[in-house]
Amino acid sequence: MHAQYSLSGAYYNGNGVVRNPKEGAKWLEKAAEQGLAVAQCDLGVMYQKGSGVKQDYQSTIKWLRLAAEQGDSLAAHNLGSLHAKGFRLKWTSFFDPSAFAFMKATQDFVEAYKWFSLAAANGHRQSLKDRAIVKARMSREQISKAEGLVIMFQNKKNSGDS
Numbered sequence: 001m002h003a004q005y006s007l008s009g010a011y012y013n014g015n016g017v018v019r020n021p022k023e024g025a026k027w028l029e030k031a032a033e034q035g036l037a038v039a040q041c042d043l044g045v046m047y048q049k050g051s052g053v054k055q056d057y058q059s060t061i062k063w064l065r066l067a068a069e070q071g072d073s074l075a076a077h078n079l080g081s082l083h084a085k086g087f088r089l090k091w092t093s094f095f096d097p098s099a100f101a102f103m104k105a106t107q108d109f110v111e112a113y114k115w116f117s118l119a120a121a122n123g124h125r126q127s128l129k130d131r132a133i134v135k136a137r138m139s140r141e142q143i144s145k146a147e148g149l150v151i152m153f154q155n156k157k158n159s160g161d162s
Helices: 004-013 021-033 039-051 056-070 073-085 096-106 107-122 125-135 139-161
Strands: none
Touching: 004 021, 004 039, 004 107, 021 039, 039 056, 039 073, 056 073, 056 107, 073 107, 107 125, 107 139
């Protein structure tokens, strides 16, 4: 799986081979499907940006969540950012009502707080700052709910049920 991950980077960046992001995504998905957290995180970002693959919200969440559940702090931070800002559709303008509605519909400060907290617990420093920004926009009830979700996630992970 590590060789597949390395090959994906070579194709994506054009290192030693002709640059081909689609071929890179193919090899990255093979490594991700075998459980390599860094590959899952990278694949989630590719789906988020529509780079080498068709932009897809569900696939973005799927791959970032799988990596974050393994303790990948960057994936957890990316999930926090995604929930804080909402999913921005590629090739749409800010003034496109359907694109803006989707972005707002995918915004969830409780989930953002949870993932920023988990990323920070795994050493991602920027997540502390981003969590504070999100926290300032949340009600006490939302903060309490988010903190409860963090504890539930950590308890589940510690019991081996993840």
